[in-house]
Amino acid sequence: MALLEVKNIHKSFGGVKAIQDFSIEADAGEIHGIIGPNGAGKTTIFNTISGVYTADSGEVYLNGTQITKLEQYKITRLGMGRTFQNIRLFQGLTVQENVMCAFDPQSRYTVLGGLLPTPKRLAEEKRGKELCEKYLEIVGMKDYLKERPENLSYGMQRRIEIARALMCEPKTLLLDEPAAGLNPTEVGELTELIRRVSKQIGFAILLIEHRLELVMSISDLIHVQNFGKTIAVGTPDEVRQNQEVIEAYLGKED
Amino acid sequence: MSALVSNILTQVFITLIAVAGVYVLTGLTGMFSLGQAAFMAIGAYASGLLVVRLHMNFALAVVLSVLMAVAVGYLIGYPVVRLRRDYISLVTLGFGEAIGALLNRMTFLTGGASGLTGVPRRVGLPLACISAVAAIGLVAFFKTSKYGRQCIALRGDELAAKAMGINVIRVKMTAFLLSVALTAYSGALYVFYMSYVDPTGFGWKKSADWVIMVFFGGVNSLTGSTLGAFILSALPQMLRGLQNYRYVVYAVLVLLILNFKPSGLLGEWELTPGNVKRSIGRLTEGRRRKEEK
Numbered sequence: 344m345a346l347l348e349v350k351n352i353h354k355s356f357g358g359v360k361a362i363q364d365f366s367i368e369a370d371a372g373e374i375h376g377i378i379g380p381n382g383a384g385k386t387t388i389f390n391t392i393s394g395v396y397t398a399d400s401g402e403v404y405l406n407g408t409q410i411t412k413l414e415q416y417k418i419t420r421l422g423m424g425r426t427f428q429n430i431r432l433f434q435g436l437t438v439q440e441n442v443m444c445a446f447d448p449q450s451r452y453t454v455l456g457g458l459l460p461t462p463k464r465l466a467e468e469k470r471g472k473e474l475c476e477k478y479l480e481i482v483g484m485k486d487y488l489k490e491r492p493e494n495l496s497y498g499m500q501r502r503i504e505i506a507r508a509l510m511c512e513p514k515t516l517l518l519d520e521p522a523a524g525l526n527p528t529e530v531g532e533l534t535e536l537i538r539r540v541s542k543q544i545g546f547a548i549l550l551i552e553h554r555l556e557l558v559m560s561i562s563d564l565i566h567v568q569n570f571g572k573t574i575a576v577g578t579p580d581e582v583r584q585n586q587e588v589i590e591a592y593l594g595k596e597d
Numbered sequence: 598m599s600a601l602v603s604n605i606l607t608q609v610f611i612t613l614i615a616v617a618g619v620y621v622l623t624g625l626t627g628m629f630s631l632g633q634a635a636f637m638a639i640g641a642y643a644s645g646l647l648v649v650r651l652h653m654n655f656a657l658a659v660v661l662s663v664l665m666a667v668a669v670g671y672l673i674g675y676p677v678v679r680l681r682r683d684y685i686s687l688v689t690l691g692f693g694e695a696i697g698a699l700l701n702r703m704t705f706l707t708g709g710a711s712g713l714t715g716v717p718r719r720v721g722l723p724l725a726c727i728s729a730v731a732a733i734g735l736v737a738f739f740k741t742s743k744y745g746r747q748c749i750a751l752r753g754d755e756l757a758a759k760a761m762g763i764n765v766i767r768v769k770m771t772a773f774l775l776s777v778a779l780t781a782y783s784g785a786l787y788v789f790y791m792s793y794v795d796p797t798g799f800g801w802k803k804s805a806d807w808v809i810m811v812f813f814g815g816v817n818s819l820t821g822s823t824l825g826a827f828i829l830s831a832l833p834q835m836l837r838g839l840q841n842y843r844y845v846v847y848a849v850l851v852l853l854i855l856n857f858k859p860s861g862l863l864g865e866w867e868l869t870p871g872n873v874k875r876s877i878g879r880l881t882e883g884r885r886r887k888e889e890k
């Protein structure tokens with residue numbers, strides 16, 4: 344079984360059929376691009392896989408475990424990491440604390456350690472901070488530990504969000520338009536970063552992206568969504584030549 | 598120290614403990630409880646009754662009363678931590694007023710409106726002071742722990758918090774019960790200081806007062822909340838001579854701060870060794886620059 348298996352999920356909001364029969368199989372080291380025009384249902388796919396919504400029908404398996412109806416935080420703990428289309432870092436916390444938040448649910452000290460600096464707490468905090476620095480280093484943000492994310496550039500915030508998602512130690516990483524709002528240099532750096540973590544850490548990556556140069560250059564497989572339906576699946580080259588895709592999406596964009 | 602000053606300080610310290618609890622709930626977690634003072638009443642009545650009726654040891658009675666309040670807190674917390682934020686104040690309000698009514702009605706147990714009397718005096722300024730310092734210390738450790746971080750995270754964005762694996766309901770419950778324990782403890786100190794307690798004064802107005810103190814000093818700062826509680830609880834006592842005008846002074850002060858500094862007196866600033874060093878550094882830097890000119 345693949346690391347992530349999504350089987351025929353459907354999701355509607357009232358009359359809006361946001362997802363109609365979406366399936367995907369992704370394995371470690373693979374990058375799957377999901378493209379499609381605005382309102383095609385891409386973010387809804389992520390929200391349904393990661394447990395924000397429950398699928399109306401269909402099944403989702405993560406590393407062999409059925410997660411279709413599990414609570415969101417439990418899915419995360421089983422190995423689902425994600426970022427958000429509109430950055431959702433935590434206000435009132437530093438960069439380091441933001442990333443630590445994704446470690447805290449796994450941190451093994453009790454309420455006693457919450458109230459007093461017990462040896463267990465000190466050891467766990469140290470372990471968390473080391474991991475935190477490791478992931479911030481990977482995304483190139485290690486020098487900003489004590490800063491507040493809201494004082495940093497958009498591109499930096501996106502990187503911090505990726506570090507925070509990595510801190511969840513995911514088996515599947517969902518990136519929702521990570522290049523939105525970045526300048527061309529930053530897009531280049533981001534492409535490089537995604538490629539690097541995919542190889543280094545070895546998880547399945549699902550990538551929603553409007554910037555075609557990014558998604559085409561790093562995806563193994565591309566899923567094209569339109570009005571909730573998958574209209575094409577294939578390698579970047581195949582998708583580029585697909586007539587329906589060109590009409591539905593590429594034609595309009597380029 | 599005059600008896601008057603000592604009396605005011607003791608009561609202020611007892612209030613500081615309850616406000617430390619409100620800081621955990623409102624400041625860290627973003628939940629507003631209008632029934633918080635009822636937990637103070639529970640702490641006061643439970644510990645008082647255990648000693649007066651069952652002749653229990655003072656320390657044991659205090660511990661038991663805190664545990665009882667936490668048990669009640671768990672029951673009321675069960676719906677509260679699952680509700681949308683705007684309903685939380687409503688539920689806790691109803692709960693708090695109900696407790697007040699119960700204490701009034703159960704005359705055989707509580708003495709009803711005439712109150713519970715004959716509680717031995719076991720608390721003085723030293724114990725109140727030590728307790729307040731300890732309570733604030735615990736909350737300071739809590740804030741910088743994984744619990745504090747998760748509280749702040751979910752306060753701003755529950756969806757993102759869940760997406761990071763945070764068990765939002767559980768973390769909220771932990772914060773709620775900690776605040777209940779602190780508030781109940783302050784109630785126990787209160788009754789063993791006053792040697793008397795009656796059901797008035799534990800309604801939503803007191804709970805709202807505490808929230809105001811937290812916002813006045815800085816809802817994002819434990820130092821600020823403590824300072825706010827100190828100023829606003831000592832002030833009306835010190836202005837006794839002005840009679841009812843003291844509440845006008847109080848209101849004007851609160852309005853001025855919230856108007857000109859919405860984040861409260863101290864904003865997010867905390868009294869930590871690092872921050873103090875930085876502030877002193879900035880001061881001496883400024884002076885040096887002036888001298889150079």
Ligand SMILES: Nc1ncnc2c1ncn2[C@@H]1O[C@H](COP(=O)(O)OP(=O)(O)OP(=O)(O)O)[C@@H](O)[C@H]1O
Binds near residue numbers: 381
């Ligand atoms: N919580 C919701 N309630 C009601 N309708 C929703 C909800 N979430 C999404 N939708 C609808 O579902 C459809 C798909 O939305 P979705 O956000 O998944 O699109 P998208 O492909 O991510 O678009 P974009 O490229 O603009 O991000 C839209 O019509 C949207 O209005």
Ligand SMILES: [Mg+2]
Binds near residue numbers: 385386387428
């Ligand atoms: Mg979207």
